[in-house]
Amino acid sequence: MIDMVRSYVLLALTWIRAAAQYPVSMALLLIGSFVVTALDIAAIAVVFVHTGTLGGFTLPEVMFLYGTAGMSFALADLLFGNVDKLSQHVRTGAFDAMLIRPVSPFVQMAVDRFTFQRFGRTAQAATVLGIALTRLHVPWERAWMIPLMVICGVVLFTSLWTLGGALQFLLTDAPEVANAFTYGGGQLTQYPLSVYGSDLVRAVTFIVPLAFVNWQPGLFVLDRPDPLGLPYWLRFLAPVAALTLACLAAFAWRAGLRRYRSTGS
């Protein structure tokens, strides 16, 4: 485990050094990703120009939900978002190269072409979360949940990406299947789940546990009753959901690796 972190940092530093040879391009990409994601929050602001609440939540509350989900998604994307490029690596043969090095291919894939530009999104989400928190005045007995929920969210999104990657061992021709859950999940969690239909909310609570990224723990932080009347204890279940999905993802990844068939030549 420590070894994996060490290799990750080493590879990341090498990639950053390689990218830093073009500083202007690096800066522009960083600013670009900050601006593009900032448009997201502009869209939410436009909605609130016309209405005081969204799904029963005020603007700072929506910003809080957006910020925590955004942080989780951006951090997971920053650290492990590349894992879903598996089929590309398989096709070019780069995956074979990863397999003959004494480092986990998962780490090598996650860190491949690591760039700072992905920090733009994290910075934007952190800004939104910061603004929301200054206006919400969450007391300490509920605020402890915030870092925990962000970490659980990172684990949940990473697990989804890993599952998507593992799926590509079988379906090398359909790498986009998993995007519905990862990028789709990232978009879905930007709004309070109460704006969606109750069947969808139940599905993302019990099947693909996206509701534990920000919705259930968020209800606890905001001290709100569940609009769907789901049990109160669900709010503390984010670590359980994250761990379960992570185990499932690790298992799928290993199973996929065993079935790996490489390419010709």
Added chain:
Amino acid sequence: MIELEGVGRSFTVRRKAGRLRRDTHVVHAVRDLSFEVTAGEFVGYLGPNGAGKSTTIKMLTGILSPTTGRIRVAGLDPSRRRTALARRIGVVFGQRTMLWWDLPLKDSFTLIRHLYKVDPVRHRNRLAELCDVLDLGGFLDKPVRQLSLGQRMRGDIAAALLHDPAVLVLDEPTIGLDVVSKAAVRGFLRRLNAERGTTVLLTTHDLGDIERLCRRVMLIDHGSLAFDGTVEELRATAPDETSIEDVVTRLYTRAVQS
């Protein structure tokens, strides 16, 4: 150093047979393959396209796991102990680079030192030595993508040997190289085997590699061994043929007919 016992690898291939129907059939890339390579040997692994050479190499390096049989390389089961094995063997694929495409060669080497946890002093000495004999000095600062094929291949070979492995496995290391680069690579491999006692297994289509380098030749066809012996014994299978090309052509076509 390398032991194979009854090793087989099959692939299930699905083919479109109708709008939705898929026919599945099993392809045996390698079947019931057994051989042993002892420490210090230099072995050539021959076979026509699609005979199972690369599949064997991939099983030896742990990239693919065999469907049946038992493999030991440097005392380890490759598919189960892939990462441990990676520290003990060097692998070169002639068709694709194992280096980082966008990084300067120098950075690739530094990275390899860290990933393989090679002691800095030993690494420096080994790198200087490899730079010298493989003549890498002129392009150490260039990104790998800008290197010529000959330069890249020498870089790849250096990268595979930086951690001083006991076994070196090469899949078509001289493919596409001009005569000068070819001679450089061959000379280097011969000295590596003679001076350091590194066990070398290489696949090739270039019979010049076999004649100039290998004491032992194995020929695989349709997934199983068709010949295993010295180069002289290989020639003796067809005494009336003059060139080694003709001898091997005869072996390939004979194996197809039977």
